[in-house]
Amino acid sequence: MTTPVTIGNATLHLGDCREILPTLPKVDAVITDPPYGIGRAGQSGMRGAKRGRINTRTEHEDLGWDHDRPTQGVIDMMVSAGKVAVIWGGNYLADFLPAESKWLVWDKGQSINQADGELAWTNVGGAMRIIRINRCEIGQDADHWRGPSFHPTQKPVRLMDWCIAQAGNPQTILDPFMGSGTTGVACMNLGRNFIGIEREPKYFDIACRRIEDAQRQQRMFA
Template identity: 30%
Template structure:
């Protein structure tokens, strides 16, 4: 089952049955960039791409990326609270963020009632060169559960824990469908915690990479996107991936 919804996620979530989602995997706007509050006010093309060297500068800018940290925390608390109502007991939340707003995100998920379980590290293997400074190679995934997450040790015999660090190269900017696109390979690996055939919800669908990963791994997908342009891109990508999956079935 694939359900793609166009509009504001806080409104669209009314269309999702409470308790019907197994995993929420989201990549919301980070409201980040730079090291000072004023840097957040630039548009995403200026913050995340380079017109001379970065092919992603050709892609549409996206909204919702200019909040200060207090507003970001409040907004994510609101969104994560609504997401929790749609997630079954014991379901999982995985939500991307960068180092600047990592503390805000961990506050927001806990205020929304999720049980914060830890932070997954995505090692991109690259960063902007800042001579004489430590590299910012990584982005992060805050992961949580909706209530208890007991382990059945008898049933889990022989099953290994999933990695806490993923070394997956970022998508080449010239091959991206979105300015801040995440690799499908990484998303597929993050979906491993979702039961086979389960339902994945992405409230910030962007260009649809999570939907592509869900189709490839045989899971149902609910995607939401505000941008007209990115909704069309996501719909096309997910539809094509689903057609390929049906042909291979």
């Protein structure tokens, strides 16, 4: 566990969420996309799952995320860390989560060899809500040097904007599986406080840069 990096209203931790979560104060909302413990394209047993739903067995395989499904203890820490919780892949983690009424659905707007959509578990009451965002929109969040995405399971920034609204527009948001920082970018766009945790230095560095860039853009337009 290292000293956290502070970038404006974002505090970013490089390390394991199992060690860092118990040290943090309770936040308004936890919005996160943890590893699901499934295979590529949802086929159990194949390499490359969560962080790993990728088209080739190349740069991401060494991370071993196919085997890193959160334990019951990690799920419990995440849910209790915020007044509200939004957990993507909740259908794959349902044996660890209580039954709740409101699910969020991302309709990816394309039917290809991967899943047509993804589900997020929430502990917010209400009816299921669906948003349709073409998965190609992720490319609009990337830059020329990195190609179509920063991370193999990256979510569109607009999807995370929507999650924040569905969580009741909380002021301080925590993402224990920050990845390349998309939840943090959404928080910067909306003027929210963000706490992120990421254990892979490569993605931590990308998240720092993206969040700093997002804050810079907000200052320019402000």
